[in-house]
Amino acid sequence: MHVHSNPDIRRRAYDDFELMEAAIGVGARAIVIKSHQGTTMDRAYLCNRHNELVHKGSNDFTMFGSITLNRQVGGINPAAVDSALRLGAKVVWLPTQSARNHMKQNKQNPIDCVDVIENGKIVPQLKDVFRLVKDSDAVLGTAHLSPDECFRVVEAARDAGIEKIVVTHPEWWLVGMSLEDQVRIVRDYDVFLEHCFAQPMGGGKYQSNMPVNLEAIEACGYKNVIISTDGGQVENPNWEIALEQYMTYLLEQGIPLEEIHYMTHTIQERLLGITN
Numbered sequence: 001m002h003v004h005s006n007p008d009i010r011r012r013a014y015d016d017f018e019l020m021e022a023a024i025g026v027g028a029r030a031i032v033i034k035s036h037q038g039t040t041m042d043r044a045y046l047c048n049r050h051n052e053l054v055h056k057g058s059n060d061f062t063m064f065g066s067i068t069l070n071r072q073v074g075g076i077n078p079a080a081v082d083s084a085l086r087l088g089a090k091v092v093w094l095p096t097q098s099a100r101n102h103m104k105q106n107k108q109n110p111i112d113c114v115d116v117i118e119n120g121k122i123v124p125q126l127k128d129v130f131r132l133v134k135d136s137d138a139v140l141g142t143a144h145l146s147p148d149e150c151f152r153v154v155e156a157a158r159d160a161g162i163e164k165i166v167v168t169h170p171e172w173w174l175v176g177m178s179l180e181d182q183v184r185i186v187r188d189y190d191v192f193l194e195h196c197f198a199q200p201m202g203g204g205k206y207q208s209n210m211p212v213n214l215e216a217i218e219a220c221g222y223k224n225v226i227i228s229t230d231g232g233q234v235e236n237p238n239w240e241i242a243l244e245q246y247m248t249y250l251l252e253q254g255i256p257l258e259e260i261h262y263m264t265h266t267i268q269e270r271l272l273g274i275t276n
Contacts, residue, residue: 001032001091001139001166001194001268003239004232008035012232016063019232019239020047024059026240029265030272032064032090036097038073039080041065041089064272066091068143069129070098075114078128085136090272092133093141093168094153101146105174117149122156130160139164139271141194147177154189164271165191169230171212172199179212179219186224192267193220196230197242206235210249217250222259226267 006015014022016033023031033040044065051061067084069076069092081092096102098114116126133140140162142150150167157165167185170177170193177185182193195213198206217225227246231239247260268274 002034002228002230003031005033013234013238016043016047022240024061030062032066034066039067039084041087064090068093069095076125081129081132091139091141094143096144099144102144117152130157134161141166141168143168147181158189166194167191168194169196171209183219186220192224192226194226194228196228197246198236204235214253222263225263227263
């Protein structure tokens with residue numbers, strides 16, 4: 001549900017076609033590619049067309065695209081979301097690098113940030129975005145919002161009728177959602193927590209998330225936790241290796257195979273509308 005690839009401003013481990021071939025090589029069913037620079041559904045289309053022409057139906061892999069509501073697409077921009085969803089985007093991520101929380105945590109001046117909350121309420125444009133997400137049965141990701149923003153946005157999204165809500169890497173220090181708050185947001189709003197393989201600590205260094213992710217699975221319940229990678233960094237193992245290491249770790253820690261399957265397959269099938 002969350003892999004970065006080239007082309008990107010930051011160099012990634014794979015380009016889109018290389019990522020597709022790696023996924024086909026390990027028998028994956030689908031990947032959602034993400035870019036902080038905007039949209040990826042057009043790139044996903046080209047991957048799927050390339051797969052069709054080159055592999056001629058010999059696999060069932062599908063690449064899915066998304067939109068991230070940073071400054072590059074005009075922030076909370078319903079027109080951009082509308083066109084992205086019409087072109088096949090499956091995930092709408094709220095601001096990442098343009099989020100006020102992201103900029104403050106990185107000691108950047110947030111004067112040009114993309115706000116989702118003003119005066120204690122969601123910004124008006126977000127109501128239109130919610131309507132589009134609901135009508136398209138798409139996924140809403142909280143991206144790099146703060147825990148307080150996550151709770152406010154999730155409540156408003158639920159009130160707007162959005163069913164598919166994912167709290168993005170709550171374990172990352174930049175998001176910083178406590179385990180207690182993760183339990184509470186699952187209990188109160190029945191969201192999915194996307195727990196990823198590793199987190200950037202700055203200076204090109206990454207820290208494994210697997211021990212804290214294990215705690216979250218045990219505390220929140222496997223039916224509300226997505227096993228994801230946030231892959232693509234050249235400093236980390238390639239996406240498919242990271243996912244294998246992640247699943248192996250959980251199995252060795254006593255998580256039953258059927259629960260791992262649920263967190264890597266069942267939830268994603270529901271979110272992406274995969275029926276086979």
